[in-house]
Amino acid sequence: QSALTQPPSASGSPGQSVTISCTGTSSDVGAYNYVSWYQQYPGRAPQLIIYDVSKRPSGVPDRFSGSKSGNTASLTISGLQAEDEADYYCSSYAGRSKVFGGGTKLTVL
Amino acid sequence: EVQLLESGGGLVQPGGSLRLSCAASGFTFSSSAMSWVRQAPGKGLEWVSALSSGGDSTYYADSAKGRFTISRDSSKNTLYLQMNRLRADDTAVYYCATMGTGWVLRSWGQGTLVTVSS
Numbered sequence: 001q002s003a004l005t006q007p008p009s010a011s012g013s014p015g016q017s018v019t020i021s022c023t024g025t026s027s028d029v030g031a032y033n034y035v036s037w038y039q040q041y042p043g044r045a046p047q048l049i050i051y052d053v054s055k056r057p058s059g060v061p062d063r064f065s066g067s068k069s070g071n072t073a074s075l076t077i078s079g080l081q082a083e084d085e086a087d088y089y090c091s092s093y094a095g096r097s098k099v100f101g102g103g104t105k106l107t108v109l
Numbered sequence: 110e111v112q113l114l115e116s117g118g119g120l121v122q123p124g125g126s127l128r129l130s131c132a133a134s135g136f137t138f139s140s141s142a143m144s145w146v147r148q149a150p151g152k153g154l155e156w157v158s159a160l161s162s163g164g165d166s167t168y169y170a171d172s173a174k175g176r177f178t179i180s181r182d183s184s185k186n187t188l189y190l191q192m193n194r195l196r197a198d199d200t201a202v203y204y205c206a207t208m209g210t211g212w213v214l215r216s217w218g219q220g221t222l223v224t225v226s227s
Contacts, residue, residue, distance in 0.1 A: 003153070032211065033211075034210075034211030034212060036211075036213045036214070038154070038214070039155075045204055045217040045218065045219050045220055046146075046154065046204070046214075046217055048213065048214060048215055048216075048218070051209075051211070051213040051215075052210075052213070054213055057215070074122070088154060089154050091154070091156075091214070093211050093212045096158070096214045097156065097168060097170065098156040098170050099156065100146075100153060100154040100155060100156060101153070102153045103153040103154070103166070
């Protein structure tokens with residue numbers, strides 16, 4: 001049950017695109033199309049923004065997109081907005097367990 | 110609207126026990142798998158435990174095995190986490206969440222803080 005690897009920080013200017021990577025193994029990210037991404041503001045509960053690698057729950061803007069290649073998943077936020085400044089966590093089903101990444105703090109410059 | 114309300118957190122001494130509750134409303138609780146996730150102060154998310162919709166299948170992170178027990182009472186629409194032999198590194202905000210296919214955590218509660226300290 002090792003954590004997935006995310007960059008601790010990322011940044012971008014308003015209107016730009018930013019991509020956050022999430023690297024796992026052939027036992028989690030690489031084995032299942034069950035990668036999800038969560039957005040968390042300080043002092044708030046996490047919120048689901050991407051599931052099943054690339055699906056968006058209703059209400060999540062299409063500026064958020066997800067993808068996967070091999071053992072690495074990615075979250076791309078296009079048209080960056082100030083409100084996107086938050087922590088982002090990836091997660092994967094890992095066979096009768098679930099594993100999270102360490103989180104990425106996104107700063108909108 | 111899905112609502113999840115955790116309670117039962119507080120200050121407990123190392124080696125002590127605590128039972129967390131998660132009151133659910135706005136959806137068919139008996140049909141939903143559920144999960145607990147925790148977040149230590151200033152740290153990332155850590156999955157703790159999961160429970161099938163029928164309550165017959167339980168799953169635990171290595172850090173919780175043998176010490177924590179997840180359960181549910183569908184007559185009360187409530188999820189529980191019994192935590193025994195608590196350690197300082199169990200200090201965290203504990204969230205309950207609904208769990209869908211692929212173990213996606215769709216809806217989250219606001220969390221309850223557990224502090225293990227003497």
